[in-house]
Amino acid sequence: MPSIRVELGENSYPIIVDQGVLNQLGSLLKPKAKSEKTLIVVDAIVSKHYSRPVLESLLRAGFDSRIVEIPVGEEHKSLEWFAKLHDQLIDRRMDRSSTLIALGGGVIGDLAGFVAATYMRGIPYVQVPTTLLAQVDASVGGKTAINHPKGKNLIGAFHQPKLVLIDVATLQSLSPRDIRSGLAEIIKHGVIMDVPLFDQIEANLDAILDLEGSVLIDIIARSCADKVKVVTQDEKESGLREILNYGHTFGHALEALTDYNTYRHGEAVAIGMNCAAQLSVNLGMLDAADRKRQKNLLQRAGLPVHFPSEIQPEQLIETMYLDKKARGGRLRLILAKRIGGVMIRNDVDDTTIAEAIAQCMKD
Numbered sequence: 001m002p003s004i005r006v007e008l009g010e011n012s013y014p015i016i017v018d019q020g021v022l023n024q025l026g027s028l029l030k031p032k033a034k035s036e037k038t039l040i041v042v043d044a045i046v047s048k049h050y051s052r053p054v055l056e057s058l059l060r061a062g063f064d065s066r067i068v069e070i071p072v073g074e075e076h077k078s079l080e081w082f083a084k085l086h087d088q089l090i091d092r093r094m095d096r097s098s099t100l101i102a103l104g105g106g107v108i109g110d111l112a113g114f115v116a117a118t119y120m121r122g123i124p125y126v127q128v129p130t131t132l133l134a135q136v137d138a139s140v141g142g143k144t145a146i147n148h149p150k151g152k153n154l155i156g157a158f159h160q161p162k163l164v165l166i167d168v169a170t171l172q173s174l175s176p177r178d179i180r181s182g183l184a185e186i187i188k189h190g191v192i193m194d195v196p197l198f199d200q201i202e203a204n205l206d207a208i209l210d211l212e213g214s215v216l217i218d219i220i221a222r223s224c225a226d227k228v229k230v231v232t233q234d235e236k237e238s239g240l241r242e243i244l245n246y247g248h249t250f251g252h253a254l255e256a257l258t259d260y261n262t263y264r265h266g267e268a269v270a271i272g273m274n275c276a277a278q279l280s281v282n283l284g285m286l287d288a289a290d291r292k293r294q295k296n297l298l299q300r301a302g303l304p305v306h307f308p309s310e311i312q313p314e315q316l317i318e319t320m321y322l323d324k325k326a327r328g329g330r331l332r333l334i335l336a337k338r339i340g341g342v343m344i345r346n347d348v349d350d351t352t353i354a355e356a357i358a359q360c361m362k363d
Helices: 023-031 042-061 081-089 106-123 132-138 168-173 176-194 193-211 213-231 239-245 250-256 267-280 289-300 315-319 350-359
Strands: 003-006 013-018 037-043 064-070 099-104 125-129 143-148 151-158 161-168 334-337 341-345
Touching: 003 106, 003 213, 013 213, 023 042, 023 081, 023 125, 023 151, 023 161, 037 106, 042 064, 042 081, 042 099, 042 168, 081 106, 081 143, 081 151, 099 106, 099 176, 106 125, 106 132, 106 143, 106 151, 106 239, 125 132, 125 168, 132 176, 143 250, 151 250, 161 168, 161 213, 168 213, 176 193, 176 213, 176 239, 176 267, 176 289, 193 213, 193 289, 239 250, 239 334, 239 341, 250 267, 250 334, 267 289, 267 334, 289 334, 315 350
Parallel strands: 013 161, 037 064, 037 099, 099 125, 125 161
Antiparallel strands: 003 013, 143 151, 334 341
């Protein structure tokens, strides 16, 4: 059973990546749990597929566990559902030793993680991500958050899980669109720090999209390991960890301007990556051939790379300033130097950014 260790002192935890391991959650959690009480947070669709094996696994291991279902959709990563889940924890008399289990995609992981971070000033939680995007991004690193109408993930906290259990078999229930969305984050890891991973995706794209188990385990484990290298050096995003936001400043603004219901997160990030690469070329940082290579891989993966024509560059920039990555009234942009290397820039003027956005509406 492949395992990656996230070394963060007393907040350290394993990431397990394998196939057919959902029914082992109870036995894996048992040595780490301080209480028999657990609560599974899941959305209505994921619940139909995976609540039963997870619940049965916990019950076999002696846990007292219940399920709370929330509706499907990014719009439910909200203050309303944050409060409702706190109500559930209080009603069940969960205490500081109880464990919250996030079963599902990034919305569930972010929401349940933030509830765990804040209930009684913090309780243990476990990430069981069932989407490719959540497996390589939201479930790893301890970022938890809910959305505000004016921006994505504006309300949140850092709170590390006790365990991340990734079962690649869960990807079989996803739509091709959701697989492509998750792949955007893996491609991002290749661009920011891992040329062999980028090469591997280029060479094995068909097998990845066909969900071949051994290939999936390999690229997911490698992508998680890349993120872990960054997180263990910069847990609270005070410096190096910002490179993981490549494509995200543009992407988050696009999601906010389209009310979080037009683009999957990975689709918005893909558009943002293309724009970040175009801006990097315009600034003389990146060779045009590398920008084209990134764009070609994103398009081969079936991901969008252009901003919609109805979004004005000025609108996007204004929304970008509401992003958490803006500091002191300046945008902090992650820009590419080459495939496998990026840097942080906070000295790019709005006019130059607007020019790149306009280019990425058509090219």
